Amino acid sequence: xxxxxxxxxxxxxxxxxxxxxxxxxxxxxxxxxxxxxxxxxxxxxxxxxxxxxxxxxxxxxxxxxxxxxxxxxxxxxxxxxxxxxxxxxxxxxxxxxxxxxxxxxxxxxxxxxxxxxxxxxxxxxxxxxxxxxxxxxxxxxxxxxxxxxxxxxxxxxxxxxxxxxxxxxxxxxxxxxxxxxxxxxxxxxxxxxxxxxxxxxxxxxxxxxxxxxxxxxxxxxxxxxxxxxxxxxxxxxxxxxxxxxxxxxxxxxx
Amino acid sequence: xxxxxxxxxxxxxxxxxxxxxxxxxxxxxxxxxxxxxxxxxxxxxxxxxxxxxxxxxxxxxxxxxxxxxxxxxxxxxxxxxxxxxxxxxxxxxxxxxxxxxxxxxxxxxxxxxxxxxxxxxxxxxxxxxxxxxxxxxxxxxxxxxxxxxxxxxxxxxxxxxxxxxxxxxxxxxxxxxxxxxxxxxxxxxxxxxxxxxxxxxxxxxxxxxxxxxxxxxxxxxxxxxxxxxxxxxxxxxxxxxxxxxxxxxxxxxx
Amino acid sequence: xxxxxxxxxxxxxxxxxxxxxxxxxxxxxxxxxxxxxxxxxxxxxxxxxxxxxxxxxxxxxxxxxxxxxxxxxxxxxxxxxxxxxxxxxxxxxxxxxxxxxxxxxxxxxxxxxxxxxxxxxxxxxxxxxxxxxxxxxxxxxxxxxxxxxxxxxxxxxxxxxxxxxxxxxxxxxxxxxxxxxxxxxxxxxxxxxxxxxxxxxxxxxxxxxxxxxxxxxxxxxxxxxxxxxxxxxxxxxxxxxxxxxxxxxxxxxx
Numbered sequence: 158x159x160x161x162x163x164x165x166x167x168x169x170x171x172x173x174x175x176x177x178x179x180x181x182x183x184x185x186x187x188x189x190x191x192x193x194x195x196x197x198x199x200x201x202x203x204x205x206x207x208x209x210x211x212x213x214x215x216x217x218x219x220x221x222x223x224x225x226x227x228x229x230x231x232x233x234x235x236x237x238x239x240x241x242x243x244x245x246x247x248x249x250x251x252x253x254x255x256x257x258x259x260x261x262x263x264x265x266x267x268x269x270x271x272x273x274x275x276x277x278x279x280x281x282x283x284x285x286x287x288x289x290x291x292x293x294x295x296x297x298x299x300x301x302x303x304x305x306x307x308x309x310x311x312x313x314x315x316x317x318x319x320x321x322x323x324x325x326x327x328x329x330x331x332x333x334x335x336x337x338x339x340x341x342x343x344x345x346x347x348x349x350x351x352x353x354x355x356x357x358x359x360x361x362x363x364x365x366x367x368x369x370x371x372x373x374x375x376x377x378x379x380x381x382x383x384x385x386x387x388x389x390x391x392x393x394x395x396x397x398x399x400x401x402x403x404x405x406x407x408x409x410x411x
Numbered sequence: 412x413x414x415x416x417x418x419x420x421x422x423x424x425x426x427x428x429x430x431x432x433x434x435x436x437x438x439x440x441x442x443x444x445x446x447x448x449x450x451x452x453x454x455x456x457x458x459x460x461x462x463x464x465x466x467x468x469x470x471x472x473x474x475x476x477x478x479x480x481x482x483x484x485x486x487x488x489x490x491x492x493x494x495x496x497x498x499x500x501x502x503x504x505x506x507x508x509x510x511x512x513x514x515x516x517x518x519x520x521x522x523x524x525x526x527x528x529x530x531x532x533x534x535x536x537x538x539x540x541x542x543x544x545x546x547x548x549x550x551x552x553x554x555x556x557x558x559x560x561x562x563x564x565x566x567x568x569x570x571x572x573x574x575x576x577x578x579x580x581x582x583x584x585x586x587x588x589x590x591x592x593x594x595x596x597x598x599x600x601x602x603x604x605x606x607x608x609x610x611x612x613x614x615x616x617x618x619x620x621x622x623x624x625x626x627x628x629x630x631x632x633x634x635x636x637x638x639x640x641x642x643x644x645x646x647x648x649x650x651x652x653x654x655x656x657x658x659x660x661x662x663x664x665x
Numbered sequence: 666x667x668x669x670x671x672x673x674x675x676x677x678x679x680x681x682x683x684x685x686x687x688x689x690x691x692x693x694x695x696x697x698x699x700x701x702x703x704x705x706x707x708x709x710x711x712x713x714x715x716x717x718x719x720x721x722x723x724x725x726x727x728x729x730x731x732x733x734x735x736x737x738x739x740x741x742x743x744x745x746x747x748x749x750x751x752x753x754x755x756x757x758x759x760x761x762x763x764x765x766x767x768x769x770x771x772x773x774x775x776x777x778x779x780x781x782x783x784x785x786x787x788x789x790x791x792x793x794x795x796x797x798x799x800x801x802x803x804x805x806x807x808x809x810x811x812x813x814x815x816x817x818x819x820x821x822x823x824x825x826x827x828x829x830x831x832x833x834x835x836x837x838x839x840x841x842x843x844x845x846x847x848x849x850x851x852x853x854x855x856x857x858x859x860x861x862x863x864x865x866x867x868x869x870x871x872x873x874x875x876x877x878x879x880x881x882x883x884x885x886x887x888x889x890x891x892x893x894x895x896x897x898x899x900x901x902x903x904x905x906x907x908x909x910x911x912x913x914x915x916x917x918x919x
Contacts, residue, residue: 243630250626255821271817286606291614293621294633300622302813304581305556309525312618313509313611314602325579325833327812348822352794357821360799364820367801368808369625371877372758376751379802497884504880540860545868547875548887554876558835559810563779566872567763567865568856579833623879 161188163213164195169206170346171199175262176213184263185222189241196248196256206354207346208252210266211259220263220283226290242294250365253358255349258329259342264311268298271361273329274341275320281328282317303328415442417467418449423460424600425453429516430467438517439476443495450502450510460608461600462506464520465513474517474537480544496548504619507612509603512583513596518565522552525615527583528595529574535582536571557582669696671721672703677714678854679707683770684721692771693730697749704756704764714862715854716760718774719767728771728791734798750802758873761866763857767850772819772836776806779869781837782849783828789836790825811836 161177173195175182182188192210199205224230225238246269249256258270261279275281283299285292292299292312299308307326311318320332333341349357367375415431427449429436436442446464453459478484479492500523503510512524515533529535537553539546546553546566553562561580565572574586587595603611621629669685681703683690690696700718707713732738733746754777757764766778769787783789791807793800800807800820807816815834819826828840841849857865875883 239633243633247627247630255817271821273814286610286614289607289610291610291617293614293617294630296614296618297621297626297629297633300618301626304558304812306527306581306584309509309615309618310584310599312614313525314599315606316599316602326581327814327834330814330818345818345822345824348824352823353797356794356797356799360794360801360804360820361817363799363801364804364808364817365626367805372805372809372873373755375805376755376802379747379751379805493887497887501881501884540864540868543861543864545864545871547868547871548884550868550872551875551880551883551887554872555880558812560781560835560838563763563869563872564838564853566868567779568853569860570853570856580835619880 160191161185162191162195166205169204169350170209171195171205171207172209172211174211174213178214180222182212182214182263183222184220184242184245184265186225186238186241188222189238189245193241193245193248196245196252200251200253203354206254206357207349208254208256209259209342209346210256210262210270212262220265220285220292220295221290223288226288239294246294246298253361254354255357255361257342257345260338263295264328265292265295265298268295268302268328272345274331274333274338274345275323275329276335276338277320277332279320279323279332280317281311281323282315283311284315286313287315299328414445415439416445416449420459423458423604424463425449425459425461426463426465428465428467432468434476436466436468436517437476438474438496438499438519440479440492440495442476443492443499447495447499447502450499450506454507457608460508460611461603462508462510463513463596463600464510464516464524466516474519474539474546474549475544477542480542493548500548500552507615508608509611509615511596511599514592518582519546519549519552522549522556522582526599528585528587528592528599529577529583530589530592531574531586533574533577533586534571535565535577536569537565538569540567541569553582668699669693670699670703674713677712677858678717679703679713679715680717680719682719682721686722688730690720690722690771691730692728692750692753692773694733694746694749696730697746697753701749701753701756704753704760708759708761711862714762714865715857716762716764717767717850717854718764718770718778720770728773728793728800728803729798731796734796747802754802754806761869762862763865763869765850765853766837768846773800773803773806776803776810776836780853782839782841782846782853783831783837784843784846785828785840787828787831787840788825789819789831790823791819792823794821795823807836 161175163174163176165172173192175188177185177188196208221238221242226235242265246265249269255271258267258273261267261275261281264281264283267273267281283292283295285295296308296312299311303326307318307322310316318326323329324332331341367378370378415429417428417430419426427446429442431437431439431442450462475492475496480489496519500519503523509525512521512527515521515529515535518535518537521527521529521535537546537549539549550562550566553565557580561572561576564570572580577583578586585595621632624632669683671682671684673680681700683696685691685693685696704716729746729750734743750773754773757777763779766775766781769775769783769789772789772791775781775789791800791803793803804816804820807819811834815826815830818824826834831837832840839849875886878886
């Protein structure tokens, strides 16, 4: 059986390439199980530093596999699909190494990845309602990444947004030409590789912890955990300390 | 007594036109009661699919009716105004059919509607503090739709933002020319009409439920409710299933 | 001992100028204590209406003072730094008068201020992870002001964003030329000065209270507090009532 993904690990970067073109790289049960396994695998491997989710082929992404969501498939099957989708999304949050979406993957994956880069002519939509199934699970990361008006516009109409709208509304953090795509993702990966794995892991964990708290409770936690993550951070990160000159520079301008 | 609104229902689309030009379509008690009635009415009518809030006249919108917020009006009156405003806003959230803001309505309504479209030269502001009454209730949907820096900028200064800033900050999802306005809203309405009423209703309900939860609890709920809304969705939506070819297409690009 | 800040109060506007160029205006313990004192001082002074945080010199801002975060400094010291940073950020939220960030201050301060204005060639970054210390505390206001994809992009990579990206993502509400900077901040200050101090104070307090609640609870609170803040507002704000003509105008367009 040929796999629905193709995985290459190089210099600490695990690139998971979705290559199930027959089903347009849909989030089938097989694809979700495969992605979940590859995202979870090596979680404790100190050499693993970055995960990139990408996709092969002219149409780069798809939603759920509708064959698994027909009336004939039955309710138990549907529940399995949505439960697995939730587990997959949670695994991205739980991954101690950053997960980057490259190119237009399925909208839900893009919205859940820590960082997302797409090409200029990418389009994104959540068309589930067109097929009688509202994109409820995709709406979860969408509501947290994308501004309210655009998120509901997408979910209720199923109409696509452009790459420019994806950047403006917060779905992706960078848009570039197809030629620059690899370079842009490499730049992001390099920036992560240059840092301490444990600092990034603790920092990412703290981010997802604090973001759901009210702001005062978050600051209380910062006071408690700040020293913690700072300390462990320094242990792992000392070798990368590049001198205080640079350290001072956080924002500059005229 | 002439009504402060003019309501037309056509092909499942209920258009509520605010036409109280004498008071600049302010959210007077009379206007709020009227809007509330029209938004709630027909909630269970299966033929009702979309509600559009629009306004008549060269100045399209206003805030509260200040005559009802003078010292002479008294505290009980003020409390009634704010309570009714909250009830009106909640009725938009509770509406099982999407509520679209067309043109520059009062900022609070625009921010609370599910989808908002405005014209290029629209401006939006929350000037309450200018008149001794902070826009506290308008700040609720504003804080949830608009980026923090812009929301507070508007609320604390009362200064207006342009249509471009409204789009960039998330207050509206589309900006178009005055000539294209009807067409753009029609396109959105058509997209909703082409879907199952129950799928949209369940999906909208789930969205407002999950958006306030922390992300893990939201995914737990997605796992539980996903099958539910998916299933009911399919019941209502089967006739609209357009084939799996399209279904696969969620995001594409080069 | 020369102070690390230079404070001028004029017409109700307190301008706190960070001028510790030797340490690139880093958020050293001395700087944080100084800022905290100046933000808290005069909180009950009815003549104080606006606080502006600005910085001197060609490089306008810095993060924490890394000398205080070395292994030698020790864990107790680090905890003190993070606790004080949290206290400083909370003092901005608690300030009854709006706090405006002018020019590119340290990213964490910009993100926490109520309103932020920067110049066209400003850049912002959260490079802590480069030095083995994740920007956990700066991530708190960042996650609340800036869209998710950009916030994590900044925190995980340490790479800077431009002024245009800062505006698009919500970090600042206005970008202008260096020449226009003073004028833009003056315009914002004037808008605040023209309003009632108590209305602004109550309104700001309500904003930070409701923003962390779920939307229905926020509206319940609006119903309860609306009359309250409205009433107190009117007491303080009556003299500024400018007639109902203007009051009606909240959004306009063609």
